[in-house]
Amino acid sequence: MTTRQFGAPVQRREDPRLVTGNGRYLDDLGHTAYEAAFVRSPHAHARIVDIDVTEALDTPGLVGIWTHEDLEGPVGEHLPVLIPHPALIAPRTGRALAKDEVNHVGEAIVFVVAEDRYAAEDAAAKIRVDYEFLPAVVGVEKSRAATELVHDDVPGNVSAHLLQEVGDLDAAMAGAPHRLSLDLSIERSASIPMEGKGVYAKWDSDAEHLTLWSSTQTSTGVRAAVATRLGLPLAKVDCITPDVGGGFGSKIMHPWPEEVLVPWAAMILGHDVKWTEDRREHFISSTHERGQLQQVEVGFDDEGRVLALDVKFWHDNGAYTPYGIIVPIITATQLLGPYKPGTYRVEFWSLYTNTVLVTPYRGAGRPQGVFAMERTMDAIADHLGIDRAEVRSRNFILPEEMPYDHGLMFQDGRPLKYDSGDFPASLAKLKALVGWDDFAAYREEAEKHGRRVGLGIGCYVEGTGVGPYEGAHIVIETSGRVNVATGLTTQGQGHQTAFAQIVADELGVPLESVHVTTGDTRKMAYAVGTFASRAAVMSGNAVALAARNARAKALKIAADALEVSADDLEIEDGVISVTGAPDTRMDIGMTAVLSNPLRYAFDEAAKAATQFAGTFDPDKPPVADDEEPGLEGKDFYSPTQATFANGMHAAVVETDPVTAEIRILRYCVIHDCGTMINPMIVEGQVHGGVAQGVGGALYERMVYDESGQLLNASFMDFLMPYASEVPHVETDHLETPSPLNPLGIKGAGEAGTIPGSAVIASAIEDAEGFPITRMPISPVELWELRQRHERGEIPSLRRAHSTTTE
Amino acid sequence: MKPAPFVYHAPRTLDEALAALGEVGHDGKILAGGQSLIPMLSMRLATPAHLIDINGVAGLDTIEVADGYVRVGACVRHAQLERSEEAYAALPLLRQALRNVAHPAIRNRGTTVGSIAHADAAGEMPSVAVLTDAVMEVCGPAGSREIAAGDFFTGPLETTLGADELVTAVRFGRFPSNTSTGFVESARRSGDYAVAGVALALTSGDGAISAARASFVSVTDVPDVLDLTEVLSGATAEDVAARADGVIEAVRAHVTPESDIHASADYRRMLAAELTRRLIAEVISR
Amino acid sequence: MSELFPVSVSVNGVAHGASVPARRLLSDFLRHDLRLTGTHVGCEHGVCGACTVLLDGAPVRSCLMFAVQAAGHEITTVEGCGTIEAMGPVQQALTESHGLQCGFCTPGFITTITAYLRENPEPTAEEAREAISGNLCRCTGYQNIVKSVLRAAEIIRGTDAEAGDRQEAPA
Ligand SMILES: Cc1cc2nc3c(=O)[nH]c(=O)nc-3n(C[C@H](O)[C@H](O)[C@H](O)COP(=O)(O)OP(=O)(O)OC[C@H]3O[C@@H](n4cnc5c(N)ncnc54)[C@H](O)[C@@H]3O)c2cc1C
Ligand code: FES
């Protein structure tokens, strides 16, 4: 028996390459390419008065300098709004190089190409730009006040406004026995992959063909965008994604100015050009996320059941909206999590600020939504004196209510309809894992030793695997080698392994013979990209479907050759044989030989094939009308809607009674992403997500000053956690298959991150005895909150226990 | 992030180094471990025309333990000093503090003397220098001189060292034999510069404290010593807790922290005081 | 053009020579002059550790050294820690324990762990965690890298037992 690969913790096939220094990331390519650097705005909001490049011109090694004036045609035009939406009333985008005005620190103004990056930076340093300062709008509050505008023609700084309502909220609120309101805030963070962005372009003037490599999450998107900008036929452009050192959302945005300019320069110069983003550039000129102010009003009954949930929030979208308003739409819809409020109204305003633009970062609006919902659940529990887990369970959508339609429109423009999930079971597992019911005793013991501890919880539901489609193309060679191509890209998710596992099972071939290519438009021209935890669901199912097609063809060929019925055949370990008569057999590679009537005897396989040529009908063409030569399978997977994964986290924290330092003692995760292709990889995704969740809760934030300077644009001051700051993560899984796709899988990529701030806030609040409403939180902030609490400016929780009321 | 061009000098002897320094003066910078300087060069926050790399200068990489001091040459890496058993036996505070300097890979390259010459008030070793009454051995075109730690630091990243002078070694003074030392700091992440930190030396006689001195990290603009003898004199492990208020008050009055993106001045003041209180309790009960 | 300095270094036991300007960072020299691109660059200011190489056996940040300063020294990069066909113990352990995802940080962890285990062949889980606390990884949440350190120690010691059951104890 061939062992089933699907569901097994198979070691990753990409690792031997990556651990020996044989990975090829963007900057590992193009050693002889010219290199680019940029003059970027040091000001958050200013008019460009003059650009003087004279002094830079004699820089040794300089190749070229371009400003907006030099960009003719589409290259210089505004970059596209990728995802328009009716609610996006005032979309604005930047240009490849700023014209007249800059709207955030880091916006590219001058493009410099030189023999190497050192020389390019030398020249950039000598270019003088004169500015006329404009008032900077920084932070949601200032933008909302709209006393100054980011874009003159966008009143109120509002790019988008959206209201969705389910049920008669006003009536339900008015009739609710209890009402609470919460003012919440969550700050900016960012994806911060270890590898920044990068583009490398090669122009072949003989073939008039452009090949570009980009450290992107969507090679098809970059290809199309660049072709359009440069006025090239799509057929003359290819985009290849090399190994990518993490993306987490930041690299799904496209085209970046550099993705347009680098190939443009390569064409003009007739020489390879490369740009490798450095860390400072990544902080100030790529993308951030998370910043929101939220107001929640909730009406509930004596049992803690939510009758009316009214949420307003203000979302900081940065200087431009090229990626539309996906992030706030997700917040608005995914906020509901596993719960079914009686009525729901959500209204948001997406606001411009003079800061780096905001596009999805792992979780993409969900961490904020979950924060709002889970803070609300804790507040209800505290108000009524009911256990926090109990209040949650009373509001759960039950398994028997699945599929559950919330009556809202999701990010993909389709109904927000949960396909499956067993929330009570998840909660029961979580309570068991963390020891929920024993915590009171643990706390009592800790308090005896002067220690302050708290327990927190957070639940979420995550729409994953959004469409429209993903495809796969499988080619089986005569050697039996199976080449699988899918168009979406890989940034560490182990696709070369997971997709190979699926194909190995579907085709009945050894895992080692399957070779997966991702993110190469030469191999697969139609693809969407890797984001929204969609890769496993979308491409996973697409490769399964394509493999099934290839299998059917192999069986048909074998059936003809062996003169049996295809139904009697099975494939195991790459060998096709008759069930019950294992000696009647043929290698799958042989069917590949037979699939191609052009049989020059290149190799032994082809020579041998002739003996199977069998009888042929001289009246029929060698390739039948409904056939194609070659053993291939191609298919696309396109679901009607997203599939919804869910999970619940709990954390135990300890806060220092004097210094307010915060330590996570335990972090527990229950995770349900449907059937798992490779549990080891899923677990790894959860671990990484949790670390980002913890980072976002306790360490990371973008600190802008009033003038729009990012004060911590380095790894020295942007506190990404080291191993010493990430707790040991305890996990347990539930596998509720998705009924929506052939493999029953749901996405797993973002889950670990989503409830991070909610859980930690819940735990700190529990330790401290007063509400935590702003995240992230640092020791100094907690310390200041304690002082305000002591002064009576912050109320105590009703359940406040002994230590905190002393 | 690439350094601007500079002229590179790689002297092999102290005389060559001094000659090069004398020649380039204010246009030059000494390159020791480079762990502070190279990031500044790469970010182009510093663009000296000349770099004088002292890593190849003979004779600067030794640690010498003598009766009254531990003498550390200009090219001794943090890691080398941290590992030296002789230095640890003579002055445990060195290892206690060095473990808090950055990460091991940075300590493998960065020099202790460079860290003191760099005079970052967030650095651990400047505060150790003042607590041990260290003496800087300095060479310049005009000859050599010695500067007491107390006279060395004048402000954040500022010292009384001339632009053409080189610290060839630092002599950290040893404490009387009945002295216990300790070092503690609180940083946001492991290896980060401290939000606040304390170095402490407690000297005791007849089971009670007879002298107590502390110096601080990240909470004073120049490292200096707080004499806690008056507050702690006569205290024992059993009754030192009763002096907590006095200690806290003394530290709070001494430190002059500033607010930055990681912590407010008030928080740092509290933290310095609390860390000192805890460190005293720990050191005295050892 | 600025003055070029001949640099001869031994990298992974092989003598290399190139002429470079004084300001050439060691990381760029290894990656672009010697084309040993296994050493990665994640920050160029010493914090992330992706560029960590062994200088005479001790881990250092190659982004915080000039190539000229490496002359006459012995450098080990990830390429010197094993090959696809013959992986070193740390590489093997990372592969077995799923200690990497995107792999960008991995070379810096491999050099760091290799040097660490030479001096500390039997670390506890807590010590293993501390040993890798000067390197950033954005993908793995470090759980499996800690595991990999323990597993590598086992492989080196030759005991080769199951690494999986040496989980870190929760606090
Ligand atoms: C990520 C990271 C984290 C760090 N964390 C810490 C930390 O927590 N605590 C801490 O203290 N340090 C920290 N450092 C800095 C590190 O300790 C440096 O090694 C040290 O501050 C400077 O020593 P150096 O030998 O590297 O000096 P260099 O960087 O070579 O020089 C620093 C300055 O001192 C001058 N200088 C050096 N040596 C001499 C000399 N002999 N005579 C005269 N002038 C001289 C130089 O000209 C330069 O201006 C960190 C560094 C990094 C990259
Ligand atoms: S690149 Fe050298 S430490 Fe980050």
Ligand code: FES
């Ligand atoms: S594996 Fe991606 S950064 Fe560590």
